Amino acid sequence: MTTRIGIEVSIAVADAVQLCNADVVAAYPITPQTHIVEHLAELVANGELDAEYIPVESEHSAMSACLGSAATGARTFTATSSQGLVLMDEVLFVASGMRLPIVMAVANRALSSPLSIWGDHSDVMSVRDTGWIQIFVENGQQAVDNTICAFRIAEDNRVLLPTMIHLDGFNLTHVIEPIIMPEESEVAKFLPPNKFPLPLNPDKPVAMGSFAAPGIFIEAKWAQEQNMKASKKVIMEVWNEFYKAFGRQYLPVEKYKSDGAKVLILTMGSFSETASVAVDELIDEGKDVGQVRLRLWRPFPFDEFRQAVKDADVLVVLDRAVSVGGPAGPVASEVKSALYNLAKKPKVVSFIAGLGGRDITVKGFKDIITKGIEIARTGSKNEYEIYGVRE
Amino acid sequence: MAKSEGEMTWKDLEIGCIVTEPGSARKYQSGTWRSQRPTYNFNRCIKCGLCSIFCPEGCIGQNKEGNFEADLYYCKGCGICAKECWTKVITMVEEEEK
Known part of the structure; x- marks a missing residue:
């Protein structure tokens, strides 16, 4: 039985990550995203989420740690906002090029200068071409639902692309909304274990993030583009499955x-x-x-x-x-x-x-x-x- | 990598360009970058190996006579070996010249 509870949207997003049983969270706090990773740190510290929480010294490091984590096949989550997102920028391209299924919540906020902690979409637009799947949500329920869907989309072996969930800073992150939190068992049924096809493994060594000479670079980029295009079918399939399981429908x-x-x-x-x-x-x-x-x-x-x-x-x-x-x-x-x-x-x-x-x-x-x-x-x-x- | 780099299509690439074959970088022919190549007068070679130490590509080894010689599959034609050789064994010539 699922009930509707009054909960801050950031806390609900963190709880959704817990429901998805994430293995690794590497994050750096930044307003207005902080409550998401703060609550995840609490969940890990209290033993309520069996995950590795990596406190890092910057967002660049947060995303770099996420690369390593996702490359081992661990279910990986981070969250950021604004200046943090643009500090990650370099590594965002690496994550998508390497096809690592990281899920990130982005609490949309204006970019400095002038310095502003409040919401707009200038941070989103600056990472438009990073090769991540990007989904916008309009309320807390959608943020929770799409965080769960994002793991399934990103980790689907036909997709394997990092995925951002965009939720507006403050207007969403800091409001208390009535949200139906799905049951853990239902989420477990909906979200299969992460099976990255070629993970880092000492018994079967691979090299990741390697060099591509001019003779192969364009093929690599085209493969990425074809894959991103093809992901839409899977995204719609996942939303459809979600609708069947939870009764809430999402469309492109x-x-x-x-x-x-x-x-x-x-x-x-x-x-x-x-x-x-x-x-x-x-x-x-x-x-x-x-x-x-x-x-x-x-x-x-x-x-x-x-x-x-x-x-x-x-x-x-x-x-x-x-x-x-x-x-x-x-x-x-x-x-x-x-x-x-x-x-x-x-x-x-x-x-x-x-x-x-x-x-x-x-x-x-x-x-x-x-x-x-x-x-x-x-x-x-x-x-x-x-x-x-x-x- | 069954196919050479020039034959591979985007569909032949592993996910995220993951390299599954150990030592595959060995196939990468950096010799095509060259505009000059080293030529040798081995009569002057004292087999000191200084050229191989300085070679930034690490592509200079001893041939069966024991003289040091660049592997042209990898040699980028930088000319450092010619500059460093004590006994002036090596002369760089334009690739177009025979």
Whole structure:
């Protein structure tokens, strides 16, 4: 019997890692991720989780220790945020290139400078091309569920890719939500043991992370790309299995009242729920609007995304990061690329808002959508609009 | 690695490019990097082996006469052996020259 309990989302994520029976946690604390690894340290210290907890001196070392751990076939978890994530950057590419199934929770937070501990997606966007599977969650339940799914996805021998779960800093990590924690026995049934096919083993030596000359490097990168593309099928299969076992469904692109709507707002992360309320209110006011949420950021779900927006005339895209001097918000840029060669496509209006912890209220989303409709009609000299800046 | 590097497709690679064959780096032909190659006047060789000590590639060994000579499969043509040889046995020549 599973019951709904009131629990801080960070603690729930740590408990989910315990349910998955992780073998190694190597981590360094950083706000707003700290509670996740702090609670894992407690669980290990109290003997409630039989794992090796490696306290390291930096995030670069945390990810490096995770490489070694995952290479032995141990179930490996870490978590970080913002500056910690970019300090790991070098090693993130190594993890994906070496196909090591590490799971990492990322508490999304702005990058300095100016220094900010509050949430936005500039940290995510800076690691976009690291070759990790990247999943966005919108609430505590999704964070727990997808942490469990992430181990199964990452460790599936058809995938073997490190996986990030993006949860918004503070808006998710520090709130207490009603969450159904799955039973340990149910998780054990859902999540088979980690069987890395070629682990470090003194009886059968292998060399990992080796050099590739120009004659083989491009083949190695292409293998990685093919593998990432193919992972989408497995991700959907795992989510489907999860739905069958636990009754909660996840999809690469999730739709909210979007079928047939002429105006859509596209969101990622915890602000999606606020946007849904705005959509409800606009519908009540007689507007023809709906919402599309991108859950799977990498691999980008091209087919599902195109299908979800095919009947719309206007697609308003919310970005919580700036590509300084660039064409639009990073999500809007990708969305435009995904649509550009289609004969029939919605007009894309890029909005940047909610940087460094600035809230976007229901009224804010209504303003963004209303302005987006206007801009789609009249055009704009701007590559993107910024919402909420005092001028 | 049944196939040579030039024949391998992306499908032939192990997961994450893991190397399962011990000593496979031995097959890597760094000699193709060379623009100059060493030539030898072994009449002058005193078999001191200094060239083999200085060779950064570690590709100089003794031939059956006991003279020190680079293995051109690996030699990158850096010329350090020619520079260090006391008795001027070694002359570097452009690869295009016969």
